[in-house]
Amino acid sequence: xxxxxxxxxxxxxxxxxxxxxxxxxxxxxxxxxxxxxxxxxxxxxxxxxxxxxxxxxxxxxxxxxxxxxxxxxxxxxxxxxxxxxxxxxxxxxxxxxxxxxxxxxxxxxxxxxxxxxxxxxxxxxxxxxxxxxxxxxxxxxxxxxxxxxxxxxxxxxxxxxxxxxxxxxxxxxxxxxxxxxxxxx
Numbered sequence: 126x127x128x129x130x131x132x133x134x135x136x137x138x139x140x141x142x143x144x145x146x147x148x149x150x151x152x153x154x155x156x157x158x159x160x161x162x163x164x165x166x167x168x169x170x171x172x173x174x175x176x177x178x179x180x181x182x183x184x185x186x187x188x189x190x191x192x193x194x195x196x197x198x199x200x201x202x203x204x205x206x207x208x209x210x211x212x213x214x215x216x217x218x219x220x221x222x223x224x225x226x227x228x229x230x231x232x233x234x235x236x237x238x239x240x241x242x243x244x245x246x247x248x249x250x251x252x253x254x255x256x257x258x259x260x261x262x263x264x265x266x267x268x269x270x271x272x273x274x275x276x277x278x279x280x281x282x283x284x285x286x287x288x289x290x291x292x293x294x295x296x297x298x299x300x301x302x303x304x305x306x307x308x309x310x
Contacts, residue, residue, distance in 0.1 A: 126194060126250070128153045129224045134204050134240055150224060150232065151242050161190035161252045162295050190254040197247040204242045254295070 130151040135144035225231055271285065 126155050157250045159252045190252045193251055193253050195249040200245040202243040202245050206238055207241050209237050209239045
């Protein structure tokens with residue numbers, strides 16, 4: 126994940142009575158590893174079109190988890206002006222065009238001075254997936270005995286098949302093949 130912060134700093138010069146306002150962008154990248162897996166079912170919703178069903182690379186029907194990031198308001202902990210180091214160039218700071226447009230176009234990396242800021246942020250990164258919830262129903266009775274008939278009707282045969290609940294949920298940790306009972310090498 127890469128965060129782009131819009132920084133506004135008041136810089137006080139020795140002979141000036143009012144501060145000079147400096148605007149810029151601060152970049153912070155963080156690697157996050159989330160564990161999730163694909164479901165074994167397809168899900169179709171009203172926002173899928175007929176064309177989506179035909180296209181090979183369409184995401185319509187896939188049941189994949191979605192990563193979300195919640196960020197609290199950042200806190201500026203410190204700021205200081207320093208001479209620009211060798212790593213302060215445009216090649217290492219690939220800033221997307223949508224971020225540059227917030228500052229009026231291309232950013233100027235030619236300055237020999239930089240403002241270094243320390244920012245504190247609180248984030249929650251999580252994986253989100255639509256799941257089925259089991260809600261107990263009261264005053265509902267399921268027969269315990271099943272009448273076995275010798276009908277060749279496919280609908281009757283289908284009714285006797287147990288619902289594959291485990292297909293609609295991610296695999297359990299114990300089912301991942303990472304069995305801790307195996308001897309370690």
